[in-house]
Amino acid sequence: MPRSALLVPLAIGLLAAALRLWAIDLAPFGYDEVDVLGRARAVVDGGLTATGPLTSWGIPDPPGSVYLMAPPSLLPRPALAAAAWAALLNVAAVLMTWWLARRFFGPRVALAAALLYAVNPWAVYFSRRTWAEIVPLYTVVAIWAALEVVCHRRSVWAVPFFVALALQVNTRILALVYAPAALLALALFPRRWGWRWPLVGVALGTLISLPYLVYVAGHWSELAARLAAGNRGIDFDAQNSAPALLLWTAAGYGLLPASSRAAPWLDPLGRAAGLTLWLVAGLLLGGLAMTLRAVMRRRRDAPALLLPGLWLGLPFLTLMAQSSSVYLHYLVALFPAVFLVMGFPLGALLGSRRTGLRLVGGATLILLCAVQLATTGALYRVLAAYDPDETRAAPLELRQAAAALPREAADQLGTGERYGVELPLRFWQAVADATRTQAARIGVSDVLILAGATDPLTAERPAILDYLLRPRLEPRFLQADTLVFPVDRPALVLETPDIDPADTLERFGPRLASIPVPSTNRTGRDYAHLTLVESRPLDAWNNVPPFRNRAAFEGGIELLGFRGERVVRAGDSLAVVTYWRLGPETATAPVSVRLVDASGGSLVRAEPRADPALTATSGARILVRRQELAIPAQATVGDYRLEAIVAGPGGNLVPRTGGRGVSETLATIRVYPR
Template sequence: MSSTYNTTPAPARRTELLLVGALLLLAGTLRMGWPAATEFKADEARLYALALDAATGAGLPLRGIGTSVGFPNFPLSVWLYALPLWVWPHPYSAVLFTGALNTLAVAACWWLARRVWGAEAALLAALLYAASPWAIIYSRKLWAQNLLPLFVMGWAASGLLAFWEQRRSWLAAHIVLLAAALQLHYSGAALALPTLCALALSYKTFDRRALLLGAGLSLGLMLPFFVYLATNPAVWSAPAAFSQPAQLDAKALQYTALIASGADIHALAGAEAVGAFQQRMPLAAWLPWLSGALLCAAFAAAWLHPTRPRSLLWWLAGWWLAPLVLFTWHATDVFPHYFITTLPAPFLLAGAALGSWLAAAPARMRSLAWSGCAAVAALQIIAWASLLQFVSVTSTPGGFGTPAGMQLAAVTSAKALARSAQLPEILVVSDGADPLTAEDAAVFDAWLRGSAHRLVNGTANAVRPANGAVVLVTGNAAPAQELYAGWAVQTQRVPLRAGAGFITVYALPAGSSDRAALQPFAEPRTLANGVTLLGLQRIAADLQWRIVWQTGAPGNQDFHFFNHLLLADGTRVAQADAAAFSALQWRAADEVHSFFAASSADAAAITQLRVGMYTYPDLANVPVVDALSNPQTDAATSAWPQAITP
């Protein structure tokens, strides 16, 4: 392939360097500024936890977090995020690392365009990339695919050196960077299409040894993940989405245009709040048309004033459109972030085309063109800044998540209260207790790494430690929150965004709750696993109740409760089973309040409740034992309260 480049006239070197520095400062500010305003949700928290394990020596993960189709990711993103976390083990460290790599991607965009088409084309490409709303959005949080742009730019730059400058040894780096992009996100596979095209066009001249070296290094980088797959065959059965019928639609075309033009950034406001944002920033609806018109003008300029090397422009176009080819016919759901790999191809194309056209344009036209590009970039930045401010203070269900700064404020409040009240641990009470399935559990488990804490599903349990605790309760933890409010001796509220309520932090003293209102269980009431059933209480007019019990010794066995509601003659008319508070998190003398509900046409005639436990998933009953640990029966019994006690 030809290496003859068409360079545009360069401004004075000092002026150029000042402009490049200003652009990188702008790009870095937009990508790394205000880290407290980033979102930190389940995927981010799980990736952070794995990377922190790698950074602290707790273990080198052989896989990344799971994908939307159930198949695990490669571990490369975990290893990369371990680098900043080794220096500063805090979520903001990973957020700033992401922004820094994406700022370097802007610098790499400038370098590539400068090398091929000259200073003016490079400045144009870098300006459009630095100000691109989706490029900014996808560089501001801890997310595996947000690491892609720098590696994609490395892939493109090494392709330029290997195929167009005939520096054939760079082919090895090109192949390794292609493999790295694939490992960061499976959408990186799209980059293989332009690579294969370049190899086909240069099949007589490319270095076979460099190709084999790159392939060998890539396989070596992938080997740990392959070991994981070989030793965990069950993961192959997880991605049920692969069995879905393939479909042909225009989503890929829509998302390709969206990423390039900055369209639909209002989607981050969520369906409920999008109208309010659009009223605040009506200009955002026009920006895609302005930026789209600018890109169309650039491509028209390329057509009217040919830009060279032509083959490189076609290759850049292939890079931009490769994900469109890959995802137009698809068997899994397609999302906008699958098209991060297109960045910054459209801006390089626009910079090259406009730069070549401006080289022959009169001074007045050059000034007008630069003013137009700068105006579009400024308006995009204003729209993005308005969106950031909006989602930082307004609840956006289904859109942008709770800003990390607000989560950190709640965690800081909980830690400070634990220190001042000399309480030994923090309980996180939300709508789940498993970080692998519950978002709030994953998020606060990550924020509290290094601090003594436990996770409680407040929709199922309220745990009262014998030695007291600080309790951080999210807004989705009913009915446990009512109990914690009654037990607390100190309460703090951390406000969230408008319409999202607050996170409540309670201080619980040592001791137990008042058991006078409980209907006690008859002896024997201790189970073989050490659990003691203390009593029950009806909590609503229908069949809703809570069982109060004391934990046994912790272990790794899962237990479930069964509740049998009986008539006077022993007939069972209703049953409620549910998972018990995890035995992994039991502590000595914990008092647990577990909530149950059932329905029955004979509710008014119920006279007795039988409660027991069984192991899960093997469904083996845990016997009730006497004082000498001899098995007596399979359940403890209590009279069913006919009245609701407060």
């Protein structure tokens, strides 16, 4: 091969790297990324594992993805390093696709297939995520090895073939969709494979899979029951069929909405992308037709053309046959076969003796690449709105578009998935950096977090912050309707965007930092806030409630006061915020409020909750709790007493100290007709 020919893969590789590594901190970062990276951190810390993240089928994946992300987990910014590492692995897959196609199908097919792979928006998007269902690099190796065996009769390549498949399956169990294609490749050409080298490959693959196989054997009854449950998808009634999603994936369509109210400047690009769906459909049909024709005529190149077709068609049919919904991210399993099949007719056109056909091939390739590059460029332009530096703030319209586009794209996709414009790693890393900086400045080792949920094992925002803040800080998550502060020392509170806390945090201390995020509101911004709750004497906390009602209950629970309206209409809700001081020995405080009539009958009572957030800090604490009283629409008009109570074991109420009953009257509430 002349040296000048190496300029083509070099240019394609640089293009693929530029698209995948550009502003890598704008890569999506959500629960799935944290699930893999958190397990990788545990492995680095010395805890080996036989399983990986949980699949939508309810069973755990093998641990391959966890071990794959262990190297970047050793670096100072592991989340950023992992995104770059995943991107580089996919750049390698693009380059190997060019070499594979160049070796077996010629330079023109190599140019078309590798270029389409390099610029495909979905390929670029998933290459920046650490949880992608499939590692395309392993698939390229498997296809290359199969072609070496079948086309060049080099049976020793059976070893990397089976090893690559084993690594793929041990990365994501979804890779079992390759089984029909692999088995058919063996069945069609048994003499070319032989038995010795396949046996070595199977042995090595089994050795790689052994930890997971042992786990499956030990939990078979449980796993079988979960698999028997069938569809465990997000949306059981997907709006788009699997063939449509295949075309979308191959054409890079749907990453951004084709028609947008929030960003009408995207509409021309959406129309152009819609036209490319027809071109892609024609190329796929043309590639499969070329394969079928070669097989029917028993041409010498038939086996080479057949294998990519098998690697495209059979995994896709297997995906359609399995019980779970077919989601777009499953179709990463079709990389790079889908680009090879599309490259067959493009290569034929580019190599035609007729000038007109060469022009058609070149124009088609240029058009596809131009539209797909424009799609990725538009996505990156929108993501630029997530700059945490407000001195470089994006225009208002772009910030509002960045906040609205995720819903529009999800509605268009119609599978319950949300891809494209998402809260990027840049935002979450800025939040974590600011939190660590402020915690070090005020000398605290933990941070109280309002993230809308409290369990990092099941909720996305707690999972992200738990991963990014540890091990230097201990995150303690609070319910959105609850605040818990230590009495005798300062506390740092992180409030994530779109959270309505029980009380305005600035009432308790100064705001230390605000990290902006795009919003659909008038300013186009929301914020994550960091607030310092200053330490103050016990008596100073008595002045915090707007309305003060001191009452001591048994168990070290003391009511300080409340905040709320004095009037409400029947059928509406009355929001009441109560303020309590808890003693060091108080482990639980299921506080509540109720409305009672003049005879003592209860009109409505807020459900008490024994909040685990009370353990978020030790020693004496201040508890702020917001509760909603839903006034019945048929409630009698008149005056009611608003009372504070504390629920005890067995449904009984905790008495006040000194034998003063079981409640404290806060105010008289007037209920008006609706």
